[in-house]
Amino acid sequence: MTRARRGRGILALAAAAGLGLAPGAAMACGLQLILAVDVSGSVDENEFAIQMGGLADAFASESVGAAIAAVEGGVLVTLTQWSGVSRQSQMIGWHRLTDAASAQEFAAAIRTTGRAWRNFSTAIGEAVAHAHAIGGEAPDACGRRVIDISGDGTSNEGRAPEAASHSAASAGYTINALVIRGADPDPLEEYMTRVIAGPGAFVEVAEGFDDYPEAILRKLLREIEQPMIVSERAGE
Template sequence: MALAAALGAVILAKGASACSLALVLALDVSASVDPDEFALQQKGLGAALRSDAVAQAIVAQGGIWLTAYEWSGKRHQYEQFPWTFLDTESAVLEAANAIAGTRRLAEDFPTSLGFALSHGLGLLRDAPEACTRRVIDVSSDGESNDGFSPATAYKEWDMDGITVNALVIEEPRSDIASYYRERVIHGPGAFVEVADGFEDYERAMRRKLLREIGVMAFAQVRR
């Protein structure tokens, strides 16, 4: 009942926009992410997308535009999933399966977050449709250690109306979340979601997607 009520509220609140959200998934595959962790990341993202709560939330919004890419070094940003409009549960399932099965194209490069953000901003600039909200969803387990900083990327690019959120994968005794809160997230409503290691990636990504789609009720119910 709670899920159905939340979906109904989303439908009533959706408004007349043909596109509520353009969402860019930026996935860290730098050298700190080993093969097992990469598999957990991709499978966790796929499972989060295909969960009933996320798929139904996307459909309730009338659909969203989605694209995904992996990133690591300065010139190592590779498409995992092209811009696609997801407006049915079957379309969401296809996207989830495609991303979960993506083969890694880089693995021995540093964490060039400024270049990664610039790539995501370029994707939003070239998005197929002008959506009400434009969001870059950055997943990472470390700080930027190569190339220019996120602050430089934001200074050089037009960030008007663009939100950058972060999913931080923290290991014991690390505090990467503070770095992302202070130096990375940007724009209206920006936030950090924390995963307790890569094993917790699916849960954290599910909550993050629900919040980005705009269905906070789901994020609370499915905590």
Template sequence: MSLLRSFVACFFLAPTAEACDLALALAVDVSGSVDSNEYRIQMDGLAAGLRDPIVSEALVRGNARLMLVQWTGASRQKVTIPWTHMDSFEAIDSFARQVAADARVWRNFSTAIGEALETTMSSFSEVTECKRHLIDISGDGVSNEGVEPSEIHDVLRGKGVTVNAIAIEESEPDLTAYFFENVIVGEGAFVVSAAGFEDYPARIRKKLLREVTQQTAGLK
């Protein structure tokens, strides 16, 4: 364990719990508006965020489960990395490597946010032992195909699934407002704005910090 991780463990985080605190599904937008470079920025940024010392410490101490989903148009959502137990820093490093190396499944399709949420939501039946069920969805556009995301909010609430979002406002400056009104759901749900894909790595790191530590003060 690094000196920084040891410091975090001693002074900022609660003692290790045996139960799973968090099941976190990472849903990444691979629709046609995302080019190959932007896809790479997302995956590398997400991998780096997971390796952040405070994020990784919280995931291990919470016995978290992580899963990666790629999504785009209707009927095109796929779990590319199944639920994985974050029971050690080695497990986190391995998961982060898989994220960075994850091959893109689709290109040049529409944006079906509602179906992405439905597909991801169904996977939580595999991690019922976890206290919190959370979908972390990224996107750079509004839903333009399939079921509207707001139409499944009642189902998400009923299943106890919270949805947070990161709005990548590369070409749609009002996307944060759209996500706030139509996508996020659940107690404490929030949207983080990225001005563009270059801003994504820093914003996803702050988003992960907020999600895995439940410390919301000062994070914007």
């Protein structure tokens, strides 16, 4: 065996170990995606409707349907809502998306989902920890695992966001964020420095709730289309 082939084999073994899979095991899906939607007290009923409608429109769009169809093994997706401590709920169970039709079915489920809470605090760390726990209940192993958390304010209750994000990232998750600006203090810095974590983590920005639909579409496309990176040295 050449040195190059031996190196690629080591990288493949390391990737399998990092995902908790036996060497040579096939992935049952390409992407596990957990959508965590902010329903804290700062989000009024119109803003909640914008979030849910924007998410539904994104999954019903031609571009997201095409992106999902291109993912080998498809996408396992679920939706949670979060607010203060002990107020996190999985509102839509796991759906397997493989094409535009299944993405539109998920969009329909989003449109009929109500709101779990209205007047409570903002516990970002608890939201990430809850999403991490739900991820452990997914029906299949996936090549990438992403927590997609959106919010319009800074954390004011519960565990530190960075502790929850570090724990999830250590388990193989990427925590991405969509920050909805307009509050004082501006939540952007906190999400950038204390929330996002893991390989390829990023923050998408909505300049207010009216910008949310376009921002969540950009974010989903970036998350779905991102290839799984084994190693920057894999080609050597």
